[in-house]
Structures are given as C-alpha cells and as structure tokens.
Amino acid sequence: MTKPYTDRERKKGTADLLVLALVGERQRHGYEIAKLIEQRSGGSLVFQVASLYPLLYRLEKKGLISGRWVEKAGERRRRFYRLTAKGKRFLGEERQRWREFVEAVERITEPELA
Amino acid sequence: MNDDSRTFTQDASSQAPHDVALWRGAVRKELAALPGPAQERSRIEDELAQMLRDEAEAGGIECQSPTAVESWLASQRHRFETLVAELVNSLPQDEVEASALASAPTAGMGTGFAILSGIQADLKVALRALLKRPALTAVILATLVLGIGLNSAVFSILNSVLFKPMAVVQPEQLMRIYSVVPNDFVLEGPSAAPDLMDLRSSEAVADLAAHALTFSALSIDESAEIVVAEMVTDNFFELLGVPPLRGRLFASGDQTVPYGSEGDTLVISAAAWGRLFDSDPDVVGRVVRLNGHPLEIVGVVPADFRGLLRGLEPAVWVPVSTALRIGATPSTNSGTATMESLLEDRGRRWLWGVARLADGLSADQAGAEMENIAAALKAEFPDTNDDRDVSIIPLSNVKVMPAFDSSIDTVSAVLLGLVFLVLLIASANLANLLLARALARRGEMATRLSLGASRSRIVRQLLVESLLLAALGAAGGLMVAYLASWLMSRVRIDMVVPLQVSVSPDLRVVVFTVLIATLTAVLFGLVPAIEASRTDLASVMKESAGRGGRRMRFQSTMVALQVAFSVVLLIFAGLALRSVVNATNINTGMQTAGVAGIMLAPESQGYEETEVVGFYEELHRRIEASPGVQRVSSASHLPLSLFINTNPAVPSRRAGEDQDTWPQVDTGSVDDAYFDVLGIPMLRGRAFTQGELDQEARVVVINQTLAEKFWPGEEAVGELLVTNPESDPYRVVGVVGNGKYRTLGEEARSFAYFPLRANTSMRTVVARFDRPQQATGRLFEDLAHGIDPHLAIANSGSVEELTSSSVLIPKIAAAVFGVLGLVGLLLSAIGLFGVLAYSVSQRTHEIGLRIAMGASRGRVMALVARRGLTLVGFGVALGTAVAVGVTRFLSAMLYGISATDGLTFVLVVVVLLAVALIATLVPARAALRVSPTEALRYE
Incomplete structure (x- = not known):
C-alpha cells in the first residue's frame, strides 16, 4: 500500500515524478529534460539547469536513473539518463500515488454532477 | 587587458566556440565551496558544464570568451x-569528510583555518590509507619503532649520564675550579684545600664549595657493602641550591673553614634510600656505620641530584672532616696522608672546587679575579704553587672532568652515529614503502593535478602520511626508550664498587625522538612525494606499458645502501664477538677452574692491625675446614682485577744507575700457597716458605719475562733485585710462568711477587676446590660474615668472575654491535624483500608472457633472483670497502684479531648473502605462481 504524502515530500516528489516520467519514455540528456518539462507544461513549469541538476544527481545516487556519456557523430558528448529497473518500480508507485492524490483533490474540488 | 588574455580569448574562439575546458573552469569556480572527493567533483563539473552550455546555447546567449x-x-x-x-545532501557522508582534498586548490589555500582543516582531512585520508594495508603498515611501523627507539634509547642513556642539566639553582652562575699544571697529562686537576679557601675569599665568588669521592664500607644493621661516598664541605648543598627531600642537608653556619662543623652525620641519596632503606619514612635519625664508625642520617638528597661528577652517583655524602677522621681516603689522593696534611698542605691537591659567582659577574671577570689570586699564591708559596694556575669553567661546559670529556664526546658520537646508521636502514624501508604507495596511486595524483591541484598540495598530502607514520614511530620509539631506561637502571656493573646509572627519559629525550622522527619523515617522505607529484597524465597512461625506471632506480639505490650499512654493522659485530671469544680463550697463565675467592678490606671498617691479622688467620682456618677445599691462599690482589701496583726495580748490578731511569715493574704480594692455588707454573726455584712470610724475608719470585729482561741467558734464581737504593735487595727464589696482569690484550709484561705481610688489610683470599661447582662466592661471604656480620665485602666469586672486568669492554662492544648488526640485517632483509616483491608485481605481465612462451621455472626464478643478488652484490662490495676503511678505529678494543680479519669479513658476507637469498627466493617463487592467462588479461 502506498503511504500518503507529506507536504514537503509532495513538492519534491512532484519534480521527481516529472523527471522519472520523461526519462521513462526514452533516454534523455539533462538540458533536454529541462526543456521538455517547460514545453509539455506549456511554460507553466520552468526548471533551470542549475536547479534540475541536483535532482538528477540525487536520483542517480538513489539508483532510480543511471547516466552514461554518449558521443554521437557530429554532436558533442552528453550524458544521457535512463530509468533503471528500480526506477521503473518507483515510477509505477509514484504514478499510483499521484493518481490517488489527484482523484482525492478532484473529488473535493469538482462540483458534483447531478 | 594584457596581451596574454587577449591571445587566450582568440585561441579559444578560433578552435572551438564553446570550449569544454572553458566551461569546466568557470563551473569549477562556481562550485568552489562544494566538498567531495576529486573524482566525484570532476564528474559533477563535467555534467553541469555540459548542461549549462546547452542551456546557454539554446537561449542564444553569447558565451565565446571566459569573461x-x-x-x-x-x-x-x-x-x-x-x-x-x-548536492552536499546527496553526497555520501564519508566523501564529504574527505572533501577538503579537492577543494583546497582554489578555496582552501586562502586562510589558515582552511589549511588546518585541509591537514585534518589529509590525516583522515592518510590514516585510512594506512589501515587499508595493515600488514604492510605494521612491518613499516615495526622498523620505524626499532630504528627510532634504538636512537631514543641510546640518547636517553647518554642524556641521563652526560647531557641532562644538573638539578641545581641558577646553574649559569656555577663554575668548576681546577688547578692547572701546564704540560701535565691531566691539565685540569683537583685543587689543594688551602688554595680553595684563598679563592673562596675572593670578591668574585659568592661562595665556594669542594668535594671528593671516596669508596667506603656502609653497614646498615647486619649487612654491609662498599659504596661511592662523597666528602663535601658543609656549604656544598647550600651553594648548589639542592633542597632536602627528607630531613635536612648540611648547613655551613658561619664557619670560615667549612670542613666539618657538622659532626658525625651523613646524608643519603634518594636511590640509596629506596634501595637500602625501602624508602623508610623514618630514615632520618637512623644510625649507620661508615667504615665502622657510627654516623647519623640527617637527610635524603632528592632523586634528581646525583652529584657533580656525571656517571658516578654517590650513595652517601659526608662532611669532609668527618670522612677524613673515620679513615676515608679521597680517590684523588695518591698514597697515605694525615688529615692535617690533606687540609693544610698546598702540595696535596685532591678537592674538586665549585663556586657560585657573585651577582652580576661574568665568568670572564671572575676568571681574571681568580688568576690574580693564583698569581698572588704563586708569589707567596713558590714551593708548591709555582707551576700552578687556576682554571674556571662553567659547570654546564663540563661533563665529568675536562681531561675526560673529549673522549667521552667521541664515544658518544660513535655510538649515536652507529644507531643513526640503523635508523637510516629503517628509513630506507620507509622511503621505499611510501614511494610504492604513492605511485600505486599515481592515477589519482594525475587526475588531481589535471584538475588543478597544485603540486605542493599533493606533496603536502603525502608528507602528512609520512609524518603520521613518523608520529606513530616516535610514540613507539619513546616506549622503547623508556623500556631500555628501565632495564639500564636495573643493571648493576659489579666492579669493586657496584656501578649503577640512573636513566630516566626527560623532555629532552622526547624532543630528540620527535626531531629524528620528523627528520626521518621529511627526508624519506619527501623524495617519494616529489617523485609521485611529478606524475602527469600522459606518463600514467604509458606507465602500464613500461616500468617506472626512475623509481626502481631510487628503490634499488636504497636497498644497496641498506645492505652496505648492514655489512659495516655486522663486521663490527663480528669483530667484537670474535674478540670476546678470543678474550675468554686467552691464556692468562693461570689454571682457574675450581678456584674462587673474596675481596675484603677490614681496615677501612676500623679494624686495628692486630685485628686484621687475627681476622685473616681465622678466615683461612674456616675456609680450609670447608668441604672440598684443597688449599687456601691470600694475595694483595688478583691479576686482571683493575688493581695495578708498580715499583721501580733493577738487577743489583745496575743499582748504581740514576733511579729515575729504573724501569717500572708491576708487583703484587702473595703468600706461600698462591702459585699452587692459582695454578701458576713454577719454572725454576721455589715458592715462598711460611718462615719467609713470618719473617718478612727479603725474597722475591719473578715471572719469566722479568727474568729474561734482567738476567738474559743466565740463571735468575739466587740473583738480587733492588727496588730502593736505601734498603736491602730482594733475593730471587723462584721464576714462574708468564701471565696477563693488566689487560688480556697486553704484551708480555714483567711481574714481581713479594711476600704478603700478615697485617695486609686489603686482600683477595682464594681457594682451590675439588670440584668447580663448589667454588662459589657465597661460601666465602658466609664464612666472612660468620666472623664479622658487619663486614663489607668488595667482591666475591669464581676467579673468572673476579677478573671479569677485563672482558667487560669487549663484551659490551660485542653486545652493542651484535644488536645493531642484527637489527640492521633484519631491516635490510625486509627492504630487499619489499623491493623484489614489488618488482615482481610490476612485472606480472612480462613474467606471465614468459611463462606462456614456455620459459622454464628455473629461468623465471633466476630472472628475479638475479635482480636481488645484483643489488646485494653492490651493497656488499660498498659495505666491505667502507668497513675496511673504518674498522681500524676499533683495533684498540680487539683481542687477538686484526681489524681487517679476513674470516670475519667472509663470514659476514656469507651470512648476508644467505639472508638476501631467502629474501629473494620468496618473491621469486611468487613470480612462478603468476598464471599466464591472468597476467595477460591484466590491464
């Protein structure tokens, strides 16, 4: 069973969830992740690289994602991150928790359909 | 803008618009405060630089110059x-702790605090590195402790005996006063009592005291022993500022002549208080007997004051006049003298003077003042003082007395030099280990260097490591020093008077230990550190292909030097050892198995002449009645017992010659049984008869050397020997075989035996027993104490024991050199083993390849062994050459062996090669275990 969030955890967890979800699709490099968060949120969520990096670093230390240097022809060397098996499990749980959270919020905030 | 920076900007933009290094450098500056190990930091910088660059580019921000x-x-x-x-929160905690390493180059060097915390981090890293390889660290620490400990122990002993400042008040004001005879062998000698009293009246001195050593029998209750006693003027302790530990010390009162207002009192040393009185708190007021006279103990001298003659520690101090009245003879006065003549005769110089300068006076001013007095004395007493001057030397500049000090300095320097040699051998191991370790981490060093860590920063880290080792070594070394001191203080050298030296390490020993440990660490840690910091990335990459030639050269040189030092030490040890063997095998001209004896001097304990005669007659009777005793004899002294009597003598036909040109002949007095008991062969004639002894007949027995010297080619028996033109000559009644009389190493020496007089107080009584195990000193002591329980016994034991002082010096030398040699050998073997083992590990690849290509085991082993034996060969050659040059300084203490004795040299070389072979074979066998597949996969 998933445990409910504390406020602090939710803030952190939200960012974690975003990054893990993006990396879960395919491997991505750091700036790409920042850019995608901005694009997909329609500009309402903005992560500067300097703010994003500690997050990536922490997730990698926790073993949820893993990075490796990739040098593609004609492109400069970048570090690409992908989801680990542990990360996949964690992302699944996070999604579940998020859904429960959103549903709870919706139940309270949406007017009841007659 | 100067030219340099403009050039840099242009270069950077022309080569690559967003040069990685440019970003990296800028990011590193921003992250200066970030802790963490270099590797981790470098990774973070790398990633961030990449991402930030992407971000800046995407934002269309102009970023083509560092600015x-x-x-x-x-x-x-x-x-x-x-x-x-x-990031700090995400870093593993131990990585944060060891962080200052990488952050120091930019952030850490600025403040002292940062440097301190940097060193703290260095220490942690160093400790972790040492603990990672506990066995190796233990070996290296053991060698360091051994090397440093040996130095500390020797220094501690020398310090206690020679260097420690005396426990006196304001020592800089204290001056030794010597009477100087120009051109005499002993330039600075003792002074005459009245001369000292005249100097005492000088304005230049606040006060002047005097002292002289004497050996006396101290009796406490039932037991008695001979002790070092010092007779002192009443103001002695007052002048020096020595306070009593218990009771009181002598006080001068208002006496103008401080030679004995004190009466029948004595004070005892703290050591004597502990040893003889079990530190009895009620010792003050007890009455003991000195030379048979009752004296009252009035005080105890504190432990840190051991008299003014270093190395000779008095057990008791007695006022001068008291000592003279009870028959103590000062060791500085030759012949007998009355108390009056000792105190009043300016010709009798036997007192050592010590003065405290008047306030504000320099030594030079006081010296000038004293010279005036000496000049006045010369004029006033030309007979005795004509050739005498006064010399005053600051107390701190005198060790024992000026005449001995230079040779004491030499012996100390040689001893310290030898133990330092051992430390060098140990240090070479340290250097090699540190170098091996430093280079094993050269990848890390190179990364740090490329990240901008300064070379000094890396040298610092490595030096901290060697200092840590040195600190541990110093701690262990101090323990060794304390242990050695504890042992030394328990050793009593049984001579006529048991000599004992109190050794107690003090702050100077600690400082010395720390100093040599630091020196070792810096000298031997610096070379590897600098060597390691020379590493650059390129050479590290290449390193895996080749071998570090420079470092192998350094290690090899160290090992060769170690072996060379060991050869020198071992040859010293070998020569000294063979000397002892030779010394104990030297023909002393006596058959001493089953012979034992006792040395006594009852007159010094108040026996009258007739009592002396009666005592010895009774002792002879009791010994003769003991089981197993064949025959008993008395002599004035045994040969080789450090007593030397000489007399001028000539054959009667030369009696008319000037007496000053008569040769000196060693003499002794013996009874009728002496030659028989000691097994000295009677070549011609006969021994004394009881009748001759009773009548004190003018007869003499001479040895063969004297017979051949005085009556060459003639029959000496029946001839006359003249010892004094004014008295009757002695008729030669017998000629006996030669022996050794003063030292074992001496050339054939003339000796004349005279009849022992019945009232001779100081004697050695010896007896021959049926079986050697019956011949013990114990029996003699019991018999003597059976007659007089209070009698002090100077010495007792078998003849070997009684004459053991003759082999004392070679035995001490053999022990010292033996220990040093073995330690050196052990350390060198460790060093050799280490270097070869390392070289094998470095050549795993090559050796594996050779084995894969079908090289035989023999060839592989030979490959490794050859390398080790080449090093040893160089070392042995060098060491032997050095030894040939320096062993001649030993020749004075060698017996029956040349300083370049071939057999010793060969033996040492063989022993060393054998040890080297073992140290070589172990790594060589390890080389055989190299698996070809593994070796080739390596890297």
Missing part, C-alpha cells in the same frame, strides 16, 4: 547556492 561564460554563470549564481546545498 562571457563567467558573467553568464554569475547571473545564475543565486541558483548555485541551492545547488551546492542540495
């Missing part, structure tokens, strides 16, 4: 603070 990059990053600075804080 532009930096200013863009500066605009993001508010984010970096959070970033650093976040």
